[in-house]
Amino acid sequence: MHLKKKDIMPHLTRRSVCSLAILLTCAATEAEERANISELSWTDKQYMTAQIQQVDELVRDQFGGQLHESRADLDLLQRVINRGVIDKSNVQTQQALGMALGNVIAKETGMKWYAYKDSNGRNRALCVPETDHCLFPVTMLSRRMSVGLYPDVTKLYSESMEMLEPHLAKSPYDVN
Template structure:
């Protein structure tokens, strides 16, 4: 019997060590690689060409882009199975958020994998706009781009640097 007790204690110790290691593992946030930057630029260019071809407009990395993205979603311009283009739309949404907040794109790696994320400087407060639209569109939903933008801005507000001219 003592042999079984030692074995059980050993298993519990291993499980605790694994649980502790998992709990302590933090996300690794690093600068985007050259490849990341080139890929993202090509994806934004794809969305800009889509906007030009469908609506005769162009992306400006401003809140006016939100209406263009919504028109693309509403008209079903991007196929349900075209996740890559859906993610490109998310990058365009992310560029608007970045421009409005001063957040920057980073590579975010955790136990779930590596993603591109918008992060508040010198924090682990990050947003994942690349998949904000694609996760919804790939299952046949028509997300409200302005609502996603507003909810993101509201969620981020406590973590963003305040201007000395902001009224409290």
């Protein structure tokens, strides 16, 4: 079978139009899926402060310690988890533990809390400033605890730090 130019052209034109339509649909979908990262609202900040205070009071009452936004907090958070102080149905307090974990990571890395909105909804995220690289410590513990698991806080911290390392600003004094 021998095709002539006039037989091929309509086929190519339809194919080109279909390809262009698919490309535009993909571009629109990608734009919709792109996250919107913005500063926390006053309400977000107040809520997070209250949640951290709740965890600090819990740690003071149960263990006689307090949160310092340092790696020492990881041991306190682990004790709260291991002793089953928070019921597995109490997701709000579990998320407060995640905020305390996030504050440790923020202090260590210089990351900042932001409002992160995408097609899945709005969340509080810990992000490397001026990038799209974010971590969601609020749910790191609660998702595991709500199904009855006892997450290893130090392991989650270490894995997060390892994952973030390539995206964090380097000090001019780093030897690596």
